[in-house]
Amino acid sequence: MAESDSEDLSHVVARVRERIDPDEAEQTALRETAATLTSRVEDELAALSVDADVLRVGSTARGTWLSGDRDIDLFIRFPDDLDRESLERYGLAIGNAVLPEGHEEYAEHPYVVGEFDGFDVDLVPCFDVDDGSSLRSAVDRTPHHNEYLTARLDDELAAEVRVFKRFLKGIGAYGSNLRTQGFSGYLTELLVLEYGGFESLICAAADWHPPVELDPEDHGSRSFDDPLVVIDPTDPTRNVAAVCSAENVARLQHYARELLDDPRVDLFFGDDPEPLSAEDVQEHVRRRGTTPMAVVFDAPDVVEDQLYPQLYKSIAGIESELDRRGFAPIRSTTFAADRAVLFVELAHRTLPNVARHDGPPVHVRNHAEGFYDAYADGDTYGPFLDGDRYAVEREREFTDAAELLRSDTLFTVGLGSHVEEQLQEEYEVLVGDEVGGLAETFGGELAQYFDPKP
Amino acid sequence: MAESDSEDLSHVVARVRERIDPDEAEQTALRETAATLTSRVEDELAALSVDADVLRVGSTARGTWLSGDRDIDLFIRFPDDLDRESLERYGLAIGNAVLPEGHEEYAEHPYVVGEFDGFDVDLVPCFDVDDGSSLRSAVDRTPHHNEYLTARLDDELAAEVRVFKRFLKGIGAYGSNLRTQGFSGYLTELLVLEYGGFESLICAAADWHPPVELDPEDHGSRSFDDPLVVIDPTDPTRNVAAVCSAENVARLQHYARELLDDPRVDLFFGDDPEPLSAEDVQEHVRRRGTTPMAVVFDAPDVVEDQLYPQLYKSIAGIESELDRRGFAPIRSTTFAADRAVLFVELAHRTLPNVARHDGPPVHVRNHAEGFYDAYADGDTYGPFLDGDRYAVEREREFTDAAELLRSDTLFTVGLGSHVEEQLQEEYEVLVGDEVGGLAETFGGELAQYFDPKP
Known part of the structure; x- marks a missing residue:
C-alpha cells in the first residue's frame, strides 16, 4: 500500500514538474535578459566611478522559479563604509538609468522597479555586510541567503524546491506577506535542503509535532515561541519562519497527509471557488440560521502588509467584544478591495435585557x-x-449587536490604527440578508467563507 | 459607631425576645402536659412489664422553643438488648394507647404522632445505646444530644438559642430538611454554646471563611468536605452541619453583617412576598426579555425529604443540558404542590441551525x-x-429548547427517579407567557424568583 502510494506520488510529482519546470527557451531568455541588465548596471557603476558589485538573487537566480514567473532581482552591493544617503542616491540614479520606465518603491530604503524585455525587474541597493547578524538594512541579508543556497542547491534539489513551492501555492500557504502569513521562498528552499527533497519533507511534515525546531547550521543563539522555527543559516538570532502562522503549519500538515494518502495533481493547483451571488449568500445564511454582520468602509490607503494585520486585529477585537457581551459569534473573516469588510457571523443578533x-x-x-x-x-x-x-x-448595555457596531463602543475593541481613522470618517453596518450585497465585489471570498476548507 | 450599633443590637434582641420568649403560663401549660403524658407512658410500660424509661427531648424539653411552638417530643428508651421487632411493637402499642386519636409515622421505624391538650406530640421508641457512635437506629442519638445540651444550656443561653433560631427562621435558613438544607435545631444550639451567645456568634459568622471547623469536644476523627463542620459532641465521626448548604452558610454570613450594620427587628420576622398574578409574571418576562420554560407534572407521592432532592437534581440536569446545547439558561428554580414544576429561564428559546x-x-x-x-x-x-x-x-439536534424538553432527551439529563417515573406518565411544557398560569398556585414562589434576595 505504502509502496503503491509512493509510486503514485512519484508519478504525480512528475506530472507537476511537466507543468512547472521552465523549459530551455525560458531559461535562456531569462539568463540573457539578466546578463544584459547586469552589464547595464555595471556600465552605470563605471560611469559613476563607484566600487560596487551586481548580484542576481531570488528564485530566478537559483533555478527555483516556476515556469511563467517573470521576476528578476538584481542587487547592487555597495561597500559597508558608504553612508546611507549616498547608497540611496546611487541606487536610484542607476535604477532610473537602467529602467527609465520604472518607478520607485520603498521598503527600508527606496529602490526601482520596472519592466525590461517582458520581465519584472527589481533593482535594489544594499550594503556589503559581513554576515546576517551585522545588517545595516533588512535587504543586506539577501545576498548572504543567495550565497548560502546557491552553494547547496543543485539542479535536482532546485527541482524539488519548485515542486514544494507549487504545493504550498496549491494549498494556499505560500508567501510570507502579512496577509497570507505562510512560507517564504527562502524558508521553502531551506526546508527542502534540510529534508533532502520534496517527498521526505512531506512525510516529515505529516508527522510534525510543533514546535518544530530546525537549525541547519546548528548555531541558534536564542529561543522562539513559534510553531515552526528554522534558524537562519546566516543569522543565529533569526527564525526564518517567524511569520508563518500556526494555521499554515497545520495546513501543510493536513495537505501533506492528504497527498500521501491520495496523491493527486489537483492538490498542487487549487482552484478558486466559484464566486457566490447575493442570492447564494442569502441562501447560506437562511440554511445556517445565523445573523451575519459586516462593517464596511473605504480600505485605508496603505500597503497590504500594513492593511491586513490591521484588519485581522480589528475583526478579532470585534469578535471578542461581541463574544464577551453574549452575541455568540460563530466565525469571522475580513476582506478588502476598494472597500474593506469586517465580517462576523452571530448566533444571536439580539439578547435579553x-x-x-x-x-x-x-x-x-x-x-x-x-x-x-x-x-x-x-x-x-x-x-x-x-x-x-x-x-x-x-x-445589558446592548441587546442588539447592530446597535453596538453602530455605536462608539466599536472604537474600544482594539482596532488597527488606520482602520480606526477610516471608520471615524464613515462606515456602514450590514445586517443579515444585507450582506448579500457584498457578493458583487467579494463573491470569491464569500464562497471560501461559506464552504470552508483546511 | 460600633458601640452604638452594639447598643442598638441589644435593644433589637430585647424586642425580639418580647415576641418569642414563652411566658410563665405557656411554660406551665407545657410542663404540666408533658408530665401528664410522661406518667401515662410510664403507666403503659408498667402494664406491659417492660423495663424502659421516658425522656422529654427537643426544644420544649430544653427551654429553647419559640413562643407558640406546640411540639412535645417524648422518647421511650428501651434496653439495648431488646430486639427491634419488640421495640416497634411496644412503641406502637404504647403510642396508640396514650394517643388514641394519633396516627403512625415512619422514619427508621414506626412511631406515633398525635394531638394532646392542644400540643403536637411525638412518641418515639429508641434503644438505650452507650453513645452516638454505637447507634442501632438514627433516633438513638437524640437522648444523647438532649443530655449534652441540657447539662450546658442555662436559662440565659437557652434564651440566646431562641433568638438565633428566630433569626435563622427570619432569613429562611432554619431547618435541616432537604428542601431548606439549613441549620438544624441541634446545630443552632451547639453554635450558640460554642460562641457563648447570639451576638458573639453573629460577629463570628460575619467573618467566617469557610470551611469553618468546630469541634466542641475536640474528638473529631475524620475530615469533611462541607463549608460548615461541627463535630457532634456525642459522635466523633459525624458532622452535625452536613446538610447545611454553602448557600445557607453564605446567607447567615450576609444577614449577620446586615444585622450588625443596621440592627432591626424585621430581619427576625421575614415577610413572605406578595404573590404575583399571571399578569405580573408576564410583565417580568417582558421586562427581562427572556424565555421562561416550565416542565409541569403531578408531584410524586413521596415525602418532602425525598421529593426536593429529586426536584433539585432534575432541574440541575435540565439546566446543564440546556446550557451545554447553547440555550444560555439565566436561572432556574423548582416548586411543588399537587403539581410539581421544573422552571428554567433561557436567554434564547431558539438557536441557529x-x-x-x-x-x-x-x-x-x-x-x-x-x-x-x-x-x-x-x-x-x-x-x-x-x-x-x-x-x-x-x-444542531435541537434549535428550539421547547422541542428538547418535549423529546426523550429530557430523560437523559439525570432526573430524580420518582420525577422520571412521573414524567413518563405525563407532563406539559409551558413556554414564555404561558408560565403566567403557574401564578395561580405558585404566586409566592414566583414572587421570590422574580425579586430574588440573599
Missing part, C-alpha cells in the same frame, strides 16, 4: 460588601445568592 | 485524522482550520 453578573464569594468580606452595596439599591435583579457567591442580573 | 464543534490539533495525527475523516464527507461546514485545530459547524 438582563445579563447575569457573578460577584465574589460572600466570605471574602471586603469584596463581598463592596459588590452588595454597589447593587443593593440599583434596579438590578438581586443581589441574590448562588451557592456561596453573590450574583445579580443587570440591564 | 449550525453549531461550532472544535476538533483536535492537526498535529495529533491519530485523533486529527479520525476527526477529519468523520466529517470530511458529511453535510457539515468544514472541516476547516482554526489556528492549529480542525473545526466544523454541524447541524
